[in-house]
Amino acid sequence: MIDLRSNENPYKPLDKVTNRVYKDMDNMNKYLSAKELDMLKEEASKYCGTEKKRIVFGPGTDFLIERVLIKNSQNKNLYVLNPCFYSSITTALDLKMGLKRIQIVPPNFNIIWDDLNIEKDIILIDYPNNPTGKYLVEPSQIQKLLEKDNIVIIDEAGYEFGKKTMINLVDKYKNLMVIRSLDKSFGLAGLRVGYCICGDELLKVFGNSISINRASWSASLEALKYREYSDECLLKLKGERKYVADKLKELDFKVYESKANYILIESNIPQLALELKGRGILIEDLSYSWLRNHYRISIGKREDNKILIDELNKIIETV
Amino acid sequence: MKIGLLVNPIAGMGGNVGLKGTDGEMYNKALELGAEPITPVRIREVLNLITRQDIKFLVPQGNMGEDYIKDFNFDYKIIGKTNTKTTDEDTKKLARQILDEGADVLIFVGGDGTARNILDAVGTKIPLVAVPSGVKMFSSVFTFSPRAAAEMINNMGDDFIEKEVLDIDEEAFRENRLEAKYYGTVIVPNLNHLLQGKKSPSNIKHSVKEEKQKVAQYVLDNMTEDSVYILGPGTTVREITDMLNVDKTLLGIDAVFKGELIGRDINEKDMLQIIDEYQKVKIIITPIGGNGFIFGRGSKQISSKILKSVGKENTIIVSTIDKVGSLEYLRIDSGDYEVDKSYGGLIDVIIGYNDMLLLEVKF
Numbered sequence: 001m002i003d004l005r006s007n008e009n010p011y012k013p014l015d016k017v018t019n020r021v022y023k024d025m026d027n028m029n030k031y032l033s034a035k036e037l038d039m040l041k042e043e044a045s046k047y048c049g050t051e052k053k054r055i056v057f058g059p060g061t062d063f064l065i066e067r068v069l070i071k072n073s074q075n076k077n078l079y080v081l082n083p084c085f086y087s088s089i090t091t092a093l094d095l096k097m098g099l100k101r102i103q104i105v106p107p108n109f110n111i112i113w114d115d116l117n118i119e120k121d122i123i124l125i126d127y128p129n130n131p132t133g134k135y136l137v138e139p140s141q142i143q144k145l146l147e148k149d150n151i152v153i154i155d156e157a158g159y160e161f162g163k164k165t166m167i168n169l170v171d172k173y174k175n176l177m178v179i180r181s182l183d184k185s186f187g188l189a190g191l192r193v194g195y196c197i198c199g200d201e202l203l204k205v206f207g208n209s210i211s212i213n214r215a216s217w218s219a220s221l222e223a224l225k226y227r228e229y230s231d232e233c234l235l236k237l238k239g240e241r242k243y244v245a246d247k248l249k250e251l252d253f254k255v256y257e258s259k260a261n262y263i264l265i266e267s268n269i270p271q272l273a274l275e276l277k278g279r280g281i282l283i284e285d286l287s288y289s290w291l292r293n294h295y296r297i298s299i300g301k302r303e304d305n306k307i308l309i310d311e312l313n314k315i316i317e318t319v
Numbered sequence: 320m321k322i323g324l325l326v327n328p329i330a331g332m333g334g335n336v337g338l339k340g341t342d343g344e345m346y347n348k349a350l351e352l353g354a355e356p357i358t359p360v361r362i363r364e365v366l367n368l369i370t371r372q373d374i375k376f377l378v379p380q381g382n383m384g385e386d387y388i389k390d391f392n393f394d395y396k397i398i399g400k401t402n403t404k405t406t407d408e409d410t411k412k413l414a415r416q417i418l419d420e421g422a423d424v425l426i427f428v429g430g431d432g433t434a435r436n437i438l439d440a441v442g443t444k445i446p447l448v449a450v451p452s453g454v455k456m457f458s459s460v461f462t463f464s465p466r467a468a469a470e471m472i473n474n475m476g477d478d479f480i481e482k483e484v485l486d487i488d489e490e491a492f493r494e495n496r497l498e499a500k501y502y503g504t505v506i507v508p509n510l511n512h513l514l515q516g517k518k519s520p521s522n523i524k525h526s527v528k529e530e531k532q533k534v535a536q537y538v539l540d541n542m543t544e545d546s547v548y549i550l551g552p553g554t555t556v557r558e559i560t561d562m563l564n565v566d567k568t569l570l571g572i573d574a575v576f577k578g579e580l581i582g583r584d585i586n587e588k589d590m591l592q593i594i595d596e597y598q599k600v601k602i603i604i605t606p607i608g609g610n611g612f613i614f615g616r617g618s619k620q621i622s623s624k625i626l627k628s629v630g631k632e633n634t635i636i637v638s639t640i641d642k643v644g645s646l647e648y649l650r651i652d653s654g655d656y657e658v659d660k661s662y663g664g665l666i667d668v669i670i671g672y673n674d675m676l677l678l679e680v681k682f
Contacts, residue, residue: 093671093674098675099671101675101676106647112664115664115679135593289640289641290644291645291647
């Protein structure tokens, strides 16, 4: 199976990273110490250009989101965009929070903020947005929400692809949290490494507990040291994204311009995802929870992308 | 440009009085129940908003065309006449005459029944602009409102697309069975954003049933003792009455107060009476799958008058994510533009327990 559904990085991390993890596994019997974690925070703070004390590491972004929800669920609604891929939203329902999914629709996927009187609630927004690959909010809008006593969580898991960020607002707003990940652009999805940069109030949610493991820690530390390698991967992926988008356009698919490692497409071919699955390729079918005939395709390596295009060609010939 | 205009003066009359159509014998029944014509208002709204000047209308004499056009400053020609009481055959005959007179486009006002007559007479020979005014409007040929129809006429070019004419088996519909049938294809201006889209039947899957139960539970837990709940048609709404052990009609409108049924298969008049009698009235409705109409299609008994007194804040919309998640917008076409406007903007749709989808209502 070629997996173009999971938004993973198709390139493996550097051997240096893998070897470092092997080496550190010698200490598998030892808990990660605060001092060791601090080394990682140091590296991350250089990378993000933010204070070390604001950084919290955790096993994946959903873990970090859930912590915020658990500590702040009382009488609050959680606002997300629809479609929504966070498993943490079910936690919100378990916590008896109101879940408000704001439908986004083509062509511009605009959010009518003026109709939403959000106060003292929680807003979780991905930046860029999954699955559109677009930046759907302006920092000025986020500031308005922050000033109305809302907790705002900006998910920048796809930061490295478009390089737009709201980290610069964290010092000013105690109720803002920006989430990042080493899963995607650093290729550590199997280790699930997420981190967040927190405003003063949200920092208290996490306390001093250490919630990542030694393998994640050593891989992250090494990957952040050699971040030019991540840049190389991103450059290759951007090239591949253009290749896939151009080919899809030639095949008459509606392709939305993306700033991420996936693209949103629209196609009238009946049951496209199922058809591709039968041919050994997985893509994300958005028809069930969102708009019919819309699919998200993660960008893979050239050989996989080529197979995708070849199979699509064959499908079109038979329709 | 020559534009034919054909109005079915009795289309949509069954709606407010709780009938599901005015085809055949149902028309007399509608009259007995005090139904009033709808189409004159709809066509006047369209004509009022047509701005292009290069039009010559071809209209039948009397209440199928001339009666409305004569109040406006359009150039027009009479092409045939009918009796006051019009039939399917009149629609077909006049549509053919309009075609013979060399019309470039045909505007018609009616519902699925009218669309079928036009299909029989005109087929794909000329493009149509269909002004929605029936009770049922399953066909994708219709614009989503009279305003959209006017916009379509003002902006149409040479690009046309095929759309389907669907109608339901009326006998089955009155017996609580929903069966849509495909009758054929016509052509319309390629301005998809002005069309209503076709109704798609909801998918009955096991998980969907569970989702409906969660929605129903949430609604029940938030019901208050001091409010009357007017319940629209559909299986999602019926899940609520099932939980209350109340026998609801699947396709009609019913009313519940303190957990008891106080009205079954009620019409506009009954609802106005309820609004008069009780302090608080709320409406629970599910959008039509595929095109997202909350009011103005299907259950026409919930008229603009009713909506005006109940208001957006007392309107509870329920659905399941597989149906409503695929909608870009919800739509309203109550017949009163001001009422439609008051429903505009974002609205919560309950899709689970504590779980809402926020959609924009377009009018």
